[in-house]
Amino acid sequence: MAALLEIENVSKSFRGLxxxxxxxLSVEEGGMVALIGPNGAGKTTLFNLIAGVFPAxxxxxxxxxxxxxxxxxxxxxxxxxxRTFQLVKPFPDMxxxxxxxxxxxxxxxxIDEAKESARKNIELLDMADKIHLPAHSLTLPxxxxxxxxxxxxxxxxxxxxxxxxxxxxxxxxxxxxxVFKSLNQETGITILLIEHVMRAVMSLSxxxxxxxxxxxxxxxxxxxxxxxxxxxxxxxxxxxxx
Amino acid sequence: xxxxxxxxxxxxxxxxxxxxxxxxLISLPFWSSSYIISVTTITLYLAIxxxxxxxxxxxxxxxxxxxxxxxxxxxxMAAYLFSVLGLPPxxxxxxxxxxxxxxxxxxxYLGFRFSIGGVYFALLTIAFAELVRIMVDHMGLIGGTEGxxxxxTEADRQGFxxxxxxxxxxxxxxxxxxxxxxxLAGCRTLLKSKLGYYWQAIRDDxxxxxxxxxxxxxxKMYAVMYSSGIAGxxxxxxxxxxxxxxxxxxxxxERSIEISLGPIVxxxxxxxxxxxxxxxxxxxxxxLTEFTDYLQSSGLIDPKxxxxxxxxxxxxxxxxxIVLFKPAGIWPWLNEKLGFSRKEGE
Amino acid sequence: xxxxxxxxxxxxxxxxxxxYGLSALGLSVIFxxxxxxxxxxxxxxxxxxxxxxxxxxxxxxxxxLSIPLAAAILFVFGYFLQSTVISRVAHxxxxxxxxxxxxxxxxxxxxxxxxxxxxPQAINISYSFDSFDIxxxxxxxxxxAYAAIAAVAISGLLLGFFKYSRTGKAIRACADNYLGAQVxxxxxxxxxxxxxxxxxxxxxxxxxxxxxxxxxxxxxxPGYTLLAFVIxxxxxxxxxxxxxxxxxxxxxxxxxxxxxxxxxxKSAFSFGLLILVLLLRPQGLMGKSVK
Numbered sequence: 001m002a003a004l005l006e007i008e009n010v011s012k013s014f015r016g017l018x019x020x021x022x023x024x025l026s027v028e029e030g031g032m033v034a035l036i037g038p039n040g041a042g043k044t045t046l047f048n049l050i051a052g053v054f055p056a057x058x059x060x061x062x063x064x065x066x067x068x069x070x071x072x073x074x075x076x077x078x079x080x081x082x083r084t085f086q087l088v089k090p091f092p093d094m095x096x097x098x099x100x101x102x103x104x105x106x107x108x109x110x111i112d113e114a115k116e117s118a119r120k121n122i123e124l125l126d127m128a129d130k131i132h133l134p135a136h137s138l139t140l141p142x143x144x145x146x147x148x149x150x151x152x153x154x155x156x157x158x159x160x161x162x163x164x165x166x167x168x169x170x171x172x173x174x175x176x177x178x179v180f181k182s183l184n185q186e187t188g189i190t191i192l193l194i195e196h197v198m199r200a201v202m203s204l205s206x207x208x209x210x211x212x213x214x215x216x217x218x219x220x221x222x223x224x225x226x227x228x229x230x231x232x233x234x235x236x237x238x239x240x241x242x
Numbered sequence: 243x244x245x246x247x248x249x250x251x252x253x254x255x256x257x258x259x260x261x262x263x264x265x266x267l268i269s270l271p272f273w274s275s276s277y278i279i280s281v282t283t284i285t286l287y288l289a290i291x292x293x294x295x296x297x298x299x300x301x302x303x304x305x306x307x308x309x310x311x312x313x314x315x316x317x318x319m320a321a322y323l324f325s326v327l328g329l330p331p332x333x334x335x336x337x338x339x340x341x342x343x344x345x346x347x348x349x350x351y352l353g354f355r356f357s358i359g360g361v362y363f364a365l366l367t368i369a370f371a372e373l374v375r376i377m378v379d380h381m382g383l384i385g386g387t388e389g390x391x392x393x394x395t396e397a398d399r400q401g402f403x404x405x406x407x408x409x410x411x412x413x414x415x416x417x418x419x420x421x422x423x424x425x426l427a428g429c430r431t432l433l434k435s436k437l438g439y440y441w442q443a444i445r446d447d448x449x450x451x452x453x454x455x456x457x458x459x460x461x462k463m464y465a466v467m468y469s470s471g472i473a474g475x476x477x478x479x480x481x482x483x484x485x486x487x488x489x490x491x492x493x494x495x496e497r498s499i500e501i502s503l504g505p506i507v508x509x510x511x512x513x514x515x516x517x518x519x520x521x522x523x524x525x526x527x528x529x530l531t532e533f534t535d536y537l538q539s540s541g542l543i544d545p546k547x548x549x550x551x552x553x554x555x556x557x558x559x560x561x562x563x564i565v566l567f568k569p570a571g572i573w574p575w576l577n578e579k580l581g582f583s584r585k586e587g588e
Numbered sequence: 589x590x591x592x593x594x595x596x597x598x599x600x601x602x603x604x605x606x607x608y609g610l611s612a613l614g615l616s617v618i619f620x621x622x623x624x625x626x627x628x629x630x631x632x633x634x635x636x637x638x639x640x641x642x643x644x645x646x647x648x649x650x651x652x653l654s655i656p657l658a659a660a661i662l663f664v665f666g667y668f669l670q671s672t673v674i675s676r677v678a679h680x681x682x683x684x685x686x687x688x689x690x691x692x693x694x695x696x697x698x699x700x701x702x703x704x705x706x707x708p709q710a711i712n713i714s715y716s717f718d719s720f721d722i723x724x725x726x727x728x729x730x731x732x733a734y735a736a737i738a739a740v741a742i743s744g745l746l747l748g749f750f751k752y753s754r755t756g757k758a759i760r761a762c763a764d765n766y767l768g769a770q771v772x773x774x775x776x777x778x779x780x781x782x783x784x785x786x787x788x789x790x791x792x793x794x795x796x797x798x799x800x801x802x803x804x805x806x807x808x809x810p811g812y813t814l815l816a817f818v819i820x821x822x823x824x825x826x827x828x829x830x831x832x833x834x835x836x837x838x839x840x841x842x843x844x845x846x847x848x849x850x851x852x853x854k855s856a857f858s859f860g861l862l863i864l865v866l867l868l869r870p871q872g873l874m875g876k877s878v879k
Contacts, residue, residue, distance in 0.1 A: 051453060077455030085453070091446035093511070102443040105436050106455040114436075132585070154454055305683045352866050361625055361682065361825065365817050366866070372814055373859035380853060495810055499690055506687055551701035558694035565688040566673070569680050 004029040004190050005050070005158055010059030012042075012049055019045040021214040022059075027158070027207075032184055032191045034205035034222075038234060042214040043194045044086050047160050050192075051083045052076040063158065077106065082156030084147040086163050086194070090135035096122060097131045099146055103153030114153075121149040124179060141168050145176075152183075161193040165200045173197055177204050202226070210234070247434075248427055251513075256582030267419055271412050279415050283483070285524040286418035287476060292504035292516030293425045294472035299502075300511035301433060302465035303445030305364040308371030310497035312342040312470040315374060316477030317487055322384050324406070324482075325392055331407045331478055339474035345370065346470030350463045368495060375493035385487070392485040407482035414483050421479060422517070425472055430513050432468065441465055507564055509571025514582075518573045530556055592725040597843040599728055603736035605839020607797050609832035610739040611812065612819035613746060614790035620826035621763040621783040624674065627689035630812030631696035632788050636662060636795020637804040638704060644711045644799075651711065651796040652738055658792035666788025671781040693809065700806035708803035731800040738797050743832060746790060750828070759783055763826075815855070818862045824875025833873055837861065 005027040012020045020042040027033045035043050049056045052073040061069045068079050082103075091099050100118035101111070108114055122131055125145045130138065135146060144164045151159060161180075165173050177200050183189050195201050201208060201222060208225045210218040212234040218225060225231055249257050271279055291313065298304040319338035323329040331338075349370050353363035384390050398408040404417075432438050440461045443451040452458050481487060491497070508519025530553045537552075568575060577583055611633055618626050626632075639658045640651040669692075677685050718730040750756035762769040762779050770776055802808075819838050823830025838858050845857035865872065 053449075072457075073449070073452040074455050074457050077453060083453050085450065089447045089450035091443050091450065093446055094442055098439065098442070102439050102451070102456075103454045105439055109436050111435065111439075150450075150454065299683060305686070307686065352863065352870075355870070362821070362866075362870070364682070364686065365625070365821055368814065369818060369821075369859050369862055373856055373863075376853065376856040376859070380850075380856075495814075499694075502683075502687070506683070510683070551698040553698075554694050555698040555702070558691040558698065561691035562673075562688055562695070565680075565684050565691065566676060569677070569684050 006062040008060040010056045023216050030188045032205050034201045034208045035194045037211035041211040080157035082151035082154045083160040088143040092136035095132050100149045100153050103150040106154040121153045125149040158190045165197040253584050283415045283418045285520050286422040289422045289517045289520035290425045290476045291501045294469045296505040296516045298469040302441035306367045307364050308367035308498050309501045311371035312473035313477040314492040316342040316474035317481035320478040321481040330405045332405045335478045342470045342474030343467050346466040350466040354459050354462050375489045378489040389488040394485050509573035512573050515573040597847045601840035601843025603732045605836035606736040606739040609835025611794040612816045612831040612835050614787045615816045616820050616831040618787035628693040629816050630809035631693040633791040633795040634809040636792035637799045640796040640799045651799040655793045655796045658796050659789040662792030663785040663789035667781045667785035670784035697806050708805040710803040735797045735800045742793050822865045824872025827874040830874030
């Protein structure tokens with residue numbers, strides 16, 4: 001299969017601090033790739049580079065053969081990337097349905113059509129009973145689910161998920177994993193996720209990339225990663241710091 | 243048809259109240275005084291402007307503190323075209339509103355080009371309003387500080403000339419009512435359209451909105467254009483209703499504050515809030531004037547004092563109290579108590 | 589226009605600008621720390637002017653000598669305003685805070701109107717009509733020179749306070765990092781009230797100084813609020829040096845506008861400058877760049 005997203009030697013520094021250093025990464029069309037690493041490894045920065053929040057200092061980011069580096073976040077969305085935020089950003093004064101409808105209006109002007117597609121996404125994320133609640137009244141896990149539904153509603157080719165399982169109970173995590181698996185199988189959507197919940201990473205991803213101090217230190221299948229001494233080192237090292 | 247949609251948002255009780263309210267408004271000239279008619283005309287005019295201002299802040303999260311600017315440039319333009327070139331307002335309204343929209347776009351361009359935050363946009367709107375006020379002060383062509391006047395004859399005051407907007411106070415009253423209704427229904431349509439959804443998304447969280455493919459700059463510009471356009475229409479009405487325009491009384495910052503007050507008191511972001519706010523504040527202001535006049539005539543207060551001061555002092559106090567104790571506005575509170583509007587999903 | 593007309597105008601503009609800078613400092617301090625745009629800025633300054641007027645009428649006190657008392661009284665006013673009223677709207681959106689302060693502004697103007705009446709009132713001090721003649725052609729009003737010196741001295745004091753004193757440093761810490769300041773045990777609400785108090789005290793001082801230059805009346809206030817907005821946007825919102833630089837720039841541009849066009853056009857000139865700055869350097873001259 002061809003690569004949908006191709007990240008080549010991307011670097012980003014903030015005030016001299018190298019947050020992402022010379023990272024390359026390739027996500028195949030229809031693939032599910034996890035990005036893991038200890039806190040401060042540069043995962044979210046890499047996401048923000050892909051999503052156009054700020055430009056990379058060096059390197060190239062290519063989506064479906066098209067260079068998307070330097071585009072604005074809304075143009076990145078037009079190009080086919082949907083994202084969630086690590087620190088969730090629902091539209092607090094709008095209802096769940098309205099939140100997701102905003103996403104579904106991407107590519108259509110018809111409100112009824114957008115609402116219909118929003119409802120489907122809300123059901124998919126198992127939030128149908130909360131459809132008319134204002135987003136500010138939701139619990140954190142629900143807000144995360146809302147973000148996923150909203151991003152999905154824009155009909156992206158690639159979905160960037162930033163720690164959407166954090167705070168979920170194990171059974172809820174399994175449900176969410178099942179949702180992504182069936183989405184991936186039915187629609188062929190490609191998923192790149194940042195995740196700390198190893199249970200989700202192991203059962204969901206085909207391929208795992210490990211970042212540490214902004215650099216890629218390992219990649220491979222989940223089984224391979226879980227036995228890589230370099231990876232174990234960086235996590236253990238962190239625990240000693242704590 | 244837009245009007246019917248408006249009814250669809252309301253509960254039965256809400257619809258009945260709205261219809262009673264409309265019946266009172268429509269029949270008002272037949273049973274009240276010319277004073278009441280003029281106060282209600284101004285109230286309706288302020289309801290239109292409140293709606294326009296609310297479109298920016300309540301829908302799209304953009305704070306305008308110089309809204310009188312859009313009203314004023316349009317009023318001056320239409321009045322100038324009529325008094326000097328003889329162009330009837332029915333045509334003059336187009337260049338007049340276009341000018342208001344253009345100025346809105348200029349301010350929007352300056353304010354939104356860099357995402358520096360809302361304070362800048364707000365301060366820019368005041369700065370532009372002041373700049374234009376001073377410029378108009380110095381433009382002899384349109385009267386300068388001496389003011390710009392529209393000729394009105396006694397025959398005009400009895401007529402019903404919608405093309406030239408010369409006519410009986412009743413004509414202006416019903417025109418204001420029609421405009422207020424159209425603005426309300428139009429804003430409702432906008433709010434329920436893609437534009438409205440996108441505006442609210444930008445208002446609630448700009449970054450998230452952008453990540454969903456919304457070109458934030460463009461949609462903010464749309465909000466400013468619609469809002470300044472509505473203000474422009476109201477400006478033309480104002481020019482021909484007042485027949486006299488002075489830079490200070492048209493562009494002054496008090497005018498801009500007056501415009502913003504109705505929606506804030508009524509409830510920012512709601513459709514009926516601006517209307518309710520106008521119908522609370524304008525009569526309140528009139529009442530205060532009556533009250534201070536009474537104090538003066540009865541000798542309780544030295545008649546030599548300029549009592550405008552006292553009126554505005556109380557007015558400021560009322561506003562401060564609303565901000566402190568009912569910051570969401572009166573409409574949401576009233577609606578909660580009396581159940582006027584239908585919640586989705588019920 | 590000959591060289592000396594220009595030189596005189598620029599000198600006048602520079603000295604007036606220093607007073608403007610002091611006044612804008614009051615706005616900048618409050619915005620920089622509490623993130624509130626003080627819509628009652630000019631109104632609080634006019635309170636200072638009226639105070640100096642009363643002191644002059646009753647005791648024959650030179651406005652410059654009224655500065656300490658005016659500053660002290662307005663400090664207390666500002667402290668309590670922040671701690672009892674403004675702090676209550678801190679959680680509300682920007683426009684509600686604007687509105688509360690605008691309402692306060694309306695109340696101050698109209699209270700002044702009821703007490704002092706609408707007519708402009710001037711003071712007449714011994715040196716009102718004196719001037720320093722430097723060489724043959726450069727003439728500087730004594731009152732303007734004294735006003736500028738006082739403005740510079742107070743601005744210097746204030747900058748020193750924020751740079752060196754413990755309290756000043758604590759306030760700056762609050763401005764940089766609200767949460768961090770709370771974590772290290774600073775009493776943020778007290779520091780905010782202190783900041784508003786200091787801002788108001790600066791305005792009291794600026795009002796006294798300004799009374800040397802112009803007549804006072806209640807309707808003066810909104811114009812000075814706007815002027816201060818223009819100055820701090822030009823200088824960079826929240827930047828203290830920016831407020832001073834912006835003040836000088838506006839003072840000089842007003843003076844130039846007065847001789848090139850006509851005095852009543854001077855504020856149009858300032859707004860023109862504002863728009864120019866926003867086009868070329870939107871964060872203001874001394875403001876930190878956004879990205």
